[in-house]
Amino acid sequence: MEDEGQRPSLAGKGARRGGPGTARPTTENSMKVPFEISDPVNARILAVSEDRLQGFQRDPVGAIAGQSGVGAEEVMARLRSMLEAGTIRRVRQTLLATNLAQGSLVAWQVPAEKLEGAFDYMFQRDPFSGHVVLRSTETAAAGSNYKLWTTLKVPQGFSLRKHCDFLAKETGAECFRLMPAKRLFALGVGHIRRRGLEPGARAEKPAEVMEVAVAQLGDVEWVVLTALKREFAAEEISRDLWRGRAEETGLPLERFYQIAEALDRRKIIGRFSTFLEHAKPLKDGERVTRFNGLFHWAVPAGEEIEAGREVGRHYIMTHAYWREGGPEFHNVNVMGVAHGMEKAALLEHKAAIDRHLRERGIAVSYTNVFWGGRSEIKPSEIAPGAYREWCGRVGLDAAGMRE
Numbered sequence: 001m002e003d004e005g006q007r008p009s010l011a012g013k014g015a016r017r018g019g020p021g022t023a024r025p026t027t028e029n030s031m032k033v034p035f036e037i038s039d040p041v042n043a044r045i046l047a048v049s050e051d052r053l054q055g056f057q058r059d060p061v062g063a064i065a066g067q068s069g070v071g072a073e074e075v076m077a078r079l080r081s082m083l084e085a086g087t088i089r090r091v092r093q094t095l096l097a098t099n100l101a102q103g104s105l106v107a108w109q110v111p112a113e114k115l116e117g118a119f120d121y122m123f124q125r126d127p128f129s130g131h132v133v134l135r136s137t138e139t140a141a142a143g144s145n146y147k148l149w150t151t152l153k154v155p156q157g158f159s160l161r162k163h164c165d166f167l168a169k170e171t172g173a174e175c176f177r178l179m180p181a182k183r184l185f186a187l188g189v190g191h192i193r194r195r196g197l198e199p200g201a202r203a204e205k206p207a208e209v210m211e212v213a214v215a216q217l218g219d220v221e222w223v224v225l226t227a228l229k230r231e232f233a234a235e236e237i238s239r240d241l242w243r244g245r246a247e248e249t250g251l252p253l254e255r256f257y258q259i260a261e262a263l264d265r266r267k268i269i270g271r272f273s274t275f276l277e278h279a280k281p282l283k284d285g286e287r288v289t290r291f292n293g294l295f296h297w298a299v300p301a302g303e304e305i306e307a308g309r310e311v312g313r314h315y316i317m318t319h320a321y322w323r324e325g326g327p328e329f330h331n332v333n334v335m336g337v338a339h340g341m342e343k344a345a346l347l348e349h350k351a352a353i354d355r356h357l358r359e360r361g362i363a364v365s366y367t368n369v370f371w372g373g374r375s376e377i378k379p380s381e382i383a384p385g386a387y388r389e390w391c392g393r394v395g396l397d398a399a400g401m402r403e
Contacts, residue, residue: 033077035085037286044068045078051188053272056264058257060272061239080234092231094270098212101382103153104160104180105323107146108173118171122150123376130380135370142330155384156214159403179323183305184210185312186320197315200352207312209305215268223249224259292339293346296332298366307334307362316349330366
């Protein structure tokens with residue numbers, strides 16, 4: 001951890017949009033650059049930029065150019081155009097928040113007349129809820145009364161359950177189920193590169209296991225992380241992407257790099273990513289995806305990791321993890337998310353995964369699909385100071401929200 005005596009200044013944090021030589025003004029010409037995902041050059045860029053840049057990159061634009069075969073100047077022009085048009089909804093460095101804050105998938109049972117209001121509250125007024133999705137099953141099944149699903153992260157030392165108790169009171173939720181991840185097996189969106197996949201397409205080897213362990217950070221590390229994770233505006237897209245962020249922290253650029261790379265080695269940095277608007281029609285009427293399914297499997301106790309690795313090796317899965325659904329969800333313990341243009345195609349992918357699990361000798365006693373409907377996504381706040389400030393705004397005693 002950094003020496004707290006070397007704490008940099010936070011003055012102006014978040015106020016600047018890049019330093020000297022980093023910002024590129026948006027011009028009328030940038031809006032003439034193709035912004036559609038159907039454009040072949042954009043598709044080449046997005047196939048890399050969505051989820052292929054793992055860890056911290058000193059020059060993300062150069063890395064995208066190198067992997068896509070598109071020149072760096074053209075990459076910058078295309079990213080700016082897609083971001084301005086709303087094709088890309090955000091460009092940012094992601095963090096492995098499961099290693100920074102306590103997190104959980106949360107299913108909420110909310111009376112029908114309060115469901116839309118609860119959705120709006122989670123998305124608009126709770127900075128610690130990230131994904132907010134309304135889900136449903138095709139038939140009545142275990143857990144089908146839980147229609148509101150969110151991801152939740154609370155900073156180190158604070159209680160997930162107490163936070164959910166507060167949210168339930170505010171929204172009128174009757175009950176909730178916390179399902180923290182015990183292991184991760186797949187984590188990466190990549191909607192463009194997943195188009196056209198054949199059911200059953202998978203890696204040669206089972207997916208790697210990603211452990212969940214909360215790391216302890218010093219003040220300087222939190223300052224750097226806060227600068228790293230904030231999304232970029234179109235005019236910030238440049239080869240010298242991080243100079244302005246380093247200036248915000250008061251650190252020399254090379255020192256900023258060193259701290260970021262040290263955090264990466266500690267498995268705290270996720271990927272540099274361009275996030276597509278995949279829940280709503282784009283400016284040109286196209287859709288990135290039309291359907292998403294949260295797949296559930298119940299496998300024998302002790303086989304969760306083996307099953308999760310087999311699920312996670314299938315290319316269609318954007319997420320796969322070991323979570324305990326409990327009796328509310330027929331004791332499922334392996335879950336995953338897949339996106340696609342056609343519901344029938346997604347069901348074919350799931351059927352292929354089901355067959356593969358049987359072939360591997362993994363008995364599935366129960367399975368189901370929760371289909372996504374209305375959906376909003378925002379980055380979850382994870383800084384301890386932000387949680388204390390939020391408690392003050394909503395009238396809670398921060399000390400009383402600790403575990």
